[in-house]
Amino acid sequence: MTVPLLDVHDLTIAFPAxxxxxxxxxxVAGGETxxxxxxxxxxxxxxxxxxxxxLPGAARISSGRISFDGHDLAALREPAMRKVRGARLxxxxxxxxxxxxxxLTIGAQIVDVLKLxxxxxxxxxxxxxxxxxxxGCASA
Numbered sequence: 001m002t003v004p005l006l007d008v009h010d011l012t013i014a015f016p017a018x019x020x021x022x023x024x025x026x027x028v029a030g031g032e033t034x035x036x037x038x039x040x041x042x043x044x045x046x047x048x049x050x051x052x053x054x055l056p057g058a059a060r061i062s063s064g065r066i067s068f069d070g071h072d073l074a075a076l077r078e079p080a081m082r083k084v085r086g087a088r089l090x091x092x093x094x095x096x097x098x099x100x101x102x103x104l105t106i107g108a109q110i111v112d113v114l115k116l117x118x119x120x121x122x123x124x125x126x127x128x129x130x131x132x133x134x135x136g137c138a139s140a
Contacts, residue, residue: 005030011064048091086117
């Protein structure tokens with residue numbers, strides 16, 4: 001049996017007065033695509049935010065386990081989690097108006113992501129954005 005790339009087991013997300021996600025379990029194998037679907041307010045976004053360790057305000061994971069590539073995400077310190085988030089594990093938001101800051105150019109926002117997740121200088125990140133050069137290619 002293959003070890004799943006992502007394994008969520010009995011995940012419960014709680015707020016002080018509610019538990020919008022209770023005992024959720026699923027696995028995702030490498031190369032597999034999975035979509036989480038459900039009614040508005042059913043906990044889809046909270047589940048994705050929990051995987052990324054980006055839960056808002058008073059929300060917390062009250063029980064369960066999230067494993068990614070054999071690592072317990074809850075046990076990772078924030079610098080290690082930052083290396084996973086964006087580079088290996090990402091969330092694609094449905095609403096573009098909540099994904100991008102309208103005050104900043106898209107290029108500037110991409111530069112910030114490259115600096116944070118790939119540890120690039122601002123100059124190198126800008127060059128990659130200008131040329132459309134993907135990770136690992138030589139920048140001009």
